[in-house]
Amino acid sequence: MARFHFDIHENDRFIEDEEGRDLDDDEEVRRLALATGASIARDAFVEGSANRIVIDVRKDDAPFMRVAISLSLE
Amino acid sequence: MTDTTIAALIQRLRTTTGASDDDLRALEALPYTLRNYRENQSILRDGDRPSECCVIVDGFCVRSKTIEDGKRQILSIHIPGDLPDLQNLHLATMDHDLVALSNCALAFIAHSAIRDLIRSRPTVGDIFWRDTLLDAAVFREWIVNVGQRAAHNRLAHIIVELRERLRMVGRVTGDAFAMPLTQEQIGEAMGVTSVHTNRILRQLRLDGVLEFHRGTVKILNEHKLQELAQFDGRYLHSSPST
Numbered sequence: 568m569a570r571f572h573f574d575i576h577e578n579d580r581f582i583e584d585e586e587g588r589d590l591d592d593d594e595e596v597r598r599l600a601l602a603t604g605a606s607i608a609r610d611a612f613v614e615g616s617a618n619r620i621v622i623d624v625r626k627d628d629a630p631f632m633r634v635a636i637s638l639s640l641e
Numbered sequence: 642m643t644d645t646t647i648a649a650l651i652q653r654l655r656t657t658t659g660a661s662d663d664d665l666r667a668l669e670a671l672p673y674t675l676r677n678y679r680e681n682q683s684i685l686r687d688g689d690r691p692s693e694c695c696v697i698v699d700g701f702c703v704r705s706k707t708i709e710d711g712k713r714q715i716l717s718i719h720i721p722g723d724l725p726d727l728q729n730l731h732l733a734t735m736d737h738d739l740v741a742l743s744n745c746a747l748a749f750i751a752h753s754a755i756r757d758l759i760r761s762r763p764t765v766g767d768i769f770w771r772d773t774l775l776d777a778a779v780f781r782e783w784i785v786n787v788g789q790r791a792a793h794n795r796l797a798h799i800i801v802e803l804r805e806r807l808r809m810v811g812r813v814t815g816d817a818f819a820m821p822l823t824q825e826q827i828g829e830a831m832g833v834t835s836v837h838t839n840r841i842l843r844q845l846r847l848d849g850v851l852e853f854h855r856g857t858v859k860i861l862n863e864h865k866l867q868e869l870a871q872f873d874g875r876y877l878h879s880s881p882s883t
Contacts, residue, residue, distance in 0.1 A: 573836045573839075575836075575840055582840055582843055582844070584836075584839065586839070588835070599834055599835075599836060600836075602834045603833075603834045603836040603837045603840075606792065606833045606834060606837050607837055607840065610791040610792055610793070613791070614791060622836075
């Protein structure tokens, strides 16, 4: 079991995860970060409120993984 | 002395269906068994074949369905005065789960007693029919909400609806009311992750819309909340003429 924090950047807006949550499976954390990034990106991209979403995951306060999703319109 | 165990149900039916006093007294007189459930305890499981219906006396329940990979969708939130498994009077087998969200007191009434009452007082059957249709109307709105609204609007809508329903049974005091869901459960209701739910709740607090803490919602700005929820309560058909 480890303490994970999911900090979220929506363009320049930074939302720090102060509480965090206890999770015991790194694979579950990976899935959670991907699903969260995709779901926040969906709303933000469609509403036009941001075009880049980054989820920074900390494991016991050390960087663990980053999910970065960018919108590109061509 | 009148038994007030199912008072919330009687209050709700009086308001929403315009049921006669005689019908409501007959409902109040139905024999029941009171049972207590703990937080997260299963009341009925998918596949069960119950022989009774329950009235929520106190506490909150959810109906939910779990798919093969273990993901759960919360289908509806139920509050005191609700009949969350009335459909089993006519549909023998549960096609979803009914779970206690918080510690709950439920009054179980035998299907046979309800059937006998409907036979002797057909207008009680009309009341239950209307209540089942209302249940369906709330489900329709839930589909619209989950399918079409952005997640922060979705959560605002769920919160406003819950407050309107709690108000109907006298469970809202001032700006605050109970919503005993964890962030994970709110996520399961909205079809998003618990982390996304956490992010929305933080934004709602930063924007001064509402605070959610330990299962209690406190509204900070009604105008902003309404703007987000775009709530049109017609689907709750909260008076007999609507």
